[in-house]
Amino acid sequence: MTDLVMELQALLGPQGVLTGDDVRSRASTYWNPEPMQAAAILRPRSVAEVSACLRSCHERGMSVVPLGGNTGLVEGTACGPDGVMLSLERMAAIDSVDELGRTMTVEAGAILQTVQERAVSHQLMFPVDLGARGSCTIGGMIATNAGGFGVMRHGMMRERVLGVEVVLADGTVVTALNGYLKNNTGYDLKQLFIGSEGTLGVVTRAVLRLEELQSAETTALVACQSFAQVTGLLKHLDRSLSGSLNAFEVMWGDFFALNTGALSKLESPFAAPYPFYALVECQANQADALRQHFEVALEQALEAGLLDDAVVAQSAAERAALWAIRETSEPEERCFTTTLGFDVSLPIRDMDAYVRQLQARLAEVSGDAVLLVFGHLADGNLHLTVGLHDRVARDRIERVVYDCLQHYRGAVSAEHGIGLEKKAYLPVSREPAELALMRQLKALLDPDNILNPGKILG
Numbered sequence: 001m002t003d004l005v006m007e008l009q010a011l012l013g014p015q016g017v018l019t020g021d022d023v024r025s026r027a028s029t030y031w032n033p034e035p036m037q038a039a040a041i042l043r044p045r046s047v048a049e050v051s052a053c054l055r056s057c058h059e060r061g062m063s064v065v066p067l068g069g070n071t072g073l074v075e076g077t078a079c080g081p082d083g084v085m086l087s088l089e090r091m092a093a094i095d096s097v098d099e100l101g102r103t104m105t106v107e108a109g110a111i112l113q114t115v116q117e118r119a120v121s122h123q124l125m126f127p128v129d130l131g132a133r134g135s136c137t138i139g140g141m142i143a144t145n146a147g148g149f150g151v152m153r154h155g156m157m158r159e160r161v162l163g164v165e166v167v168l169a170d171g172t173v174v175t176a177l178n179g180y181l182k183n184n185t186g187y188d189l190k191q192l193f194i195g196s197e198g199t200l201g202v203v204t205r206a207v208l209r210l211e212e213l214q215s216a217e218t219t220a221l222v223a224c225q226s227f228a229q230v231t232g233l234l235k236h237l238d239r240s241l242s243g244s245l246n247a248f249e250v251m252w253g254d255f256f257a258l259n260t261g262a263l264s265k266l267e268s269p270f271a272a273p274y275p276f277y278a279l280v281e282c283q284a285n286q287a288d289a290l291r292q293h294f295e296v297a298l299e300q301a302l303e304a305g306l307l308d309d310a311v312v313a314q315s316a317a318e319r320a321a322l323w324a325i326r327e328t329s330e331p332e333e334r335c336f337t338t339t340l341g342f343d344v345s346l347p348i349r350d351m352d353a354y355v356r357q358l359q360a361r362l363a364e365v366s367g368d369a370v371l372l373v374f375g376h377l378a379d380g381n382l383h384l385t386v387g388l389h390d391r392v393a394r395d396r397i398e399r400v401v402y403d404c405l406q407h408y409r410g411a412v413s414a415e416h417g418i419g420l421e422k423k424a425y426l427p428v429s430r431e432p433a434e435l436a437l438m439r440q441l442k443a444l445l446d447p448d449n450i451l452n453p454g455k456i457l458g
């Protein structure tokens with residue numbers, strides 16, 4: 001190890017390799033303040049340096065864990081004291097913006113918020129958005145195929161990446177920086193790396209697909225008595241709003257009540273509680289026309305019995321207050337000793353039945369388990385939090401969540417990935433032949449298993 005560190009220090013310079021306290025002073029993950037564990041953190045400044053790092057590690061069979069903003073939620077950056085982390089933090093430049101082609105070429109360490117702001121300065125937008133925007137990197141988002149808000153309209157990273165530059169485990173650089181929407185010249189290699197969680201290659205650069213800036217948005221919080229109303233409302237708004245519906249975030253009553261109750265600084269705008277709430281938002285360019293169109297669509301929904309009450313945000317501050325109800329996690333942190341988070345996909349039509357079945361099964365496992373549900377309903381994606389006041393073993397809760405999901409042929413990860421955390425449950429969502437093909441791909445691209453070993457497949 002000392003030889004490798006010295007070799008890489010000579011290559012990357014004194015600031016290019018961190019060891020000892022410089023590693024331990026960093027937090028393990030965004031949520032876990034325990035000291036980071038790794039023999040060293042490599043901080044290359046160019047694709048050539050990434051390639052040289054991987055070549056050296058490959059020759060010695062050294063494990064390499066790619067590191068972006070470390071905001072991932074499935075232990076995908078867990079390293080251990082005998083491996084090295086390869087951070088893209090010194091490769092965060094925005095290379096170029098093509099206004100006509102609506103693309104941006106960036107280094108993989110570029111922070112999402114920087115990319116979004118740069119796009120706006122060109123009257124364009126990069127529409128993938130998520131709560132970790134100030135810390136997460138484009139490389140990490142590609143590696144996890146991140147989603148977030150607006151997926152129903154703009155897609156996940158897979159739909160927003162046109163090309164990538166990747167370094168393979170042995171240091172080979174694959175430059176596939178396609179910049180067109182259409183390119184059917186053989187296999188679309190970038191797709192292999194999107195969502196591969198750093199197990200097949202290190203993403204060093206990407207061409208992102210932008211859109212014309214939509215400068216106006218209008219937001220409402222809607223209350224419903226039944227899940228049938230919620231799904232009817234989604235179809236009605238999507239049909240009526242001519243493609244401008246951008247978000248349809250649903251909150252089950254218990255989640256909403258906690259986030260607007262005594263443990264929260266936020267308040268419900270409604271006088272009475274409801275079993276379901278939806279935060280709906282559309283974006284376009286003509287602010288007045290958009291608002292009028294939106295309000296008409298909501299009135300029609302009220303007349304058709306698709307909602308019981310609604311408030312439309314009248315200012316940016318009111319919009320922020322509505323979104324805060326969806327985004328805050330403080331009340332659950334105050335309320336429970338332990339919280340377990342899940343990110344699942346299943347058919348929209350089965351969601352209500354799944355949640356009811358899960359509630360009943362959880363009650364059998366732990367009398368005081370509380371199930372809080374919210375999610376990107378239009379994407380078929382629910383986020384579940386199981387709040388506990390005692391320490392029921394995590395794997396018993398996981399088994400119940402995924403057993404119920406298997407019945408609906410759901411996915412154990414919708415947008416966060418597999419990492420270490422969900423590895424044991426991958427067979428719930430994937431056939432044996434799919435898993436075998438994944439293993440073959442891994443063996444082909446990383447035969448010595450040095451890239452993020454143990455993640456996804458083990």
Ligand SMILES: Cc1cc2nc3c(=O)[nH]c(=O)nc-3n(C[C@H](O)[C@H](O)[C@H](O)COP(=O)(O)OP(=O)(O)OC[C@H]3O[C@@H](n4cnc5c(N)ncnc54)[C@H](O)[C@@H]3O)c2cc1C
Pocket residue numbers: 030065066067068069070071072073076077088108129130131132135136137138139140141142143144145146147148149197198199201202203204415416419452455
């Ligand atoms: C507050 C918060 C909100 C979030 N909301 C969402 C959400 O709405 N939707 C969603 O999809 N996700 C969400 N996430 C999780 C999401 O996965 C990450 O925020 C983001 O995609 C990870 O980017 P990162 O740069 O932090 O990657 P990291 O956490 O550093 O890494 C994630 C994985 O990618 C690998 N990796 C990192 N960089 C590279 C690279 N250059 N090449 C190859 N592999 C690499 C790592 O080894 C690891 O396996 C949220 C996280 C937080 C903390």
